[in-house]
Amino acid sequence: MTQYQNQTRMLAAVDCIIFGFDGESLKILLVHRGIEPEKGKWSLMGGFVQPGESPDHAAIRILKTLTGLEGVYLEQLYTFGEPERDPIERTMSIAYFALIDIHRYEKQLSDEYQPEWFPLNKIPRLIFDHNEMVKMARAKLQYKAALHPLLFELLPKKFTLPQLQSLYESVYGTSFDKRNFSRKVLSTNLLVKQEDKYKGGSKKGAYYYKLNAKKYKANFQAFLNIIPNAHLL
Amino acid sequence: MTQYQNQTRMLAAVDCIIFGFDGESLKILLVHRGIEPEKGKWSLMGGFVQPGESPDHAAIRILKTLTGLEGVYLEQLYTFGEPERDPIERTMSIAYFALIDIHRYEKQLSDEYQPEWFPLNKIPRLIFDHNEMVKMARAKLQYKAALHPLLFELLPKKFTLPQLQSLYESVYGTSFDKRNFSRKVLSTNLLVKQEDKYKGGSKKGAYYYKLNAKKYKANFQAFLNIIPNAHLL
DNA sequence: CAAATAAGTGTTAATTTGACACGAATTACT
DNA sequence: AGTAATTCGTGTCAAATTAACACTTATTTG
Numbered sequence: 001m002t003q004y005q006n007q008t009r010m011l012a013a014v015d016c017i018i019f020g021f022d023g024e025s026l027k028i029l030l031v032h033r034g035i036e037p038e039k040g041k042w043s044l045m046g047g048f049v050q051p052g053e054s055p056d057h058a059a060i061r062i063l064k065t066l067t068g069l070e071g072v073y074l075e076q077l078y079t080f081g082e083p084e085r086d087p088i089e090r091t092m093s094i095a096y097f098a099l100i101d102i103h104r105y106e107k108q109l110s111d112e113y114q115p116e117w118f119p120l121n122k123i124p125r126l127i128f129d130h131n132e133m134v135k136m137a138r139a140k141l142q143y144k145a146a147l148h149p150l151l152f153e154l155l156p157k158k159f160t161l162p163q164l165q166s167l168y169e170s171v172y173g174t175s176f177d178k179r180n181f182s183r184k185v186l187s188t189n190l191l192v193k194q195e196d197k198y199k200g201g202s203k204k205g206a207y208y209y210k211l212n213a214k215k216y217k218a219n220f221q222a223f224l225n226i227i228p229n230a231h232l233l
Numbered sequence: 234m235t236q237y238q239n240q241t242r243m244l245a246a247v248d249c250i251i252f253g254f255d256g257e258s259l260k261i262l263l264v265h266r267g268i269e270p271e272k273g274k275w276s277l278m279g280g281f282v283q284p285g286e287s288p289d290h291a292a293i294r295i296l297k298t299l300t301g302l303e304g305v306y307l308e309q310l311y312t313f314g315e316p317e318r319d320p321i322e323r324t325m326s327i328a329y330f331a332l333i334d335i336h337r338y339e340k341q342l343s344d345e346y347q348p349e350w351f352p353l354n355k356i357p358r359l360i361f362d363h364n365e366m367v368k369m370a371r372a373k374l375q376y377k378a379a380l381h382p383l384l385f386e387l388l389p390k391k392f393t394l395p396q397l398q399s400l401y402e403s404v405y406g407t408s409f410d411k412r413n414f415s416r417k418v419l420s421t422n423l424l425v426k427q428e429d430k431y432k433g434g435s436k437k438g439a440y441y442y443k444l445n446a447k448k449y450k451a452n453f454q455a456f457l458n459i460i461p462n463a464h465l466l
Numbered sequence: 467c468a469a470a471t472a473a474g475t476g477t478t479a480a481t482t483t484g485a486c487a488c489g490a491a492t493t494a495c496t
Numbered sequence: 497a498g499t500a501a502t503t504c505g506t507g508t509c510a511a512a513t514t515a516a517c518a519c520t521t522a523t524t525t526g
Contacts, residue, residue, distance in 0.1 A: 002321070008281070009242035010282075048240045048241070051323070052316050053316065078309060083285050089236050161504085162504075179507080182506085184483095199492095203493045203501085204491045204504050204505090205492075207505090393473090412475070412518095417514095430473095437522045437523050
């Protein structure tokens, strides 16, 4: 036996929703699609799963191709498989979402795709079902970040509490009381205060913090409660 | 343009992890695989995604074929796509998990597959990566049920608080204080007390409850806190 | 009628949460 | 040199939530 009989084979693609935070707003990285159909239109970065390659590997490869980055946070989101989602040919797309430190991203690597960062409230019309993928990715990021220490993946190794709070506020589109925020964040014991300050944000400057890497890995599954009234979101 | 060039096509399958609760323990429904390879071995119920059919539809179809049930809780779990996971031919499997009222399941419908219910601590060796799928499904059920009112899907329309608690205790492999449990469950206002009692469990009998269907649907996303110290699980 | 069994219910102390305001450090300006 | 402007960093209190804990009630059976 070399094949299953009378079954339909189809293409498998991977599409990546890549999140970044520039200090102002939460953004995703979009590219101009490189092939027909819809060539040149705005699209998520994606590609076909290759022989001998798992979907995870495909996602890692695609992410590296576009951003040059490895070892970033990457998680399978959902598999989109409506029969007509790609008009050319039946294609399943396994969507992944990635969280990267936007400052490590080097645009020049991938001029081929003319990538651009878009804030989430200004996402253009995307090909196929990619807008739906973005919507789902955003919802999952909000859901998960309310429960787990996830958003650190979007910041540099050293960051300040005001930067962290600003990130949370961007993700949830609201503002938090900074006294309660710092109390909650620090009570996780995930952060290690540094001796130096970041002077860019204010005259006084704000202390840098780093993640306690051991605790971070050990406590990733831990439930947080940083977002007040998360059930109302 | 009718096809993408130089790409590998593959099969897409759906496999279902079907949970049920018989009052004693949490179980999953396994079948004897109907085709080669590994024909006759224990397996999750599955099948290939057909032309014109989405993965969701395939899962619904497969579930109905095996159990006769429609409209049950069904959720996409994860897509498994290791290149060698099926030795015959490259096949992606989109795993779904289902929660059914075990009493509505009618075995005779599907003698073809010789299905059997297995408690989670007695799952036999399954084909391919199906044991991994079961493990992931169980973890996700535990995770999700700690946050959302999900386990009602495993009970009949009318159920008692002791039955509900016993279900939660099965899912988490631990026991809860019944005073705290009933207080928390009732504080959601999702349950409506009935006038009649279930006399099977004790001499005194226990009041039946029904779900408030409206509130249940509206509050499904609401966070619960029924499981004490859920972060320690 | 006594014993056995499971159902149903309330209190308290500890912890967590959210709301709230002011002093400290630094820079830029006059 | 002094003052105004800006953002950082911190503490208190009242309310709500949580976990721990034990006894009475209803019913059946012997």
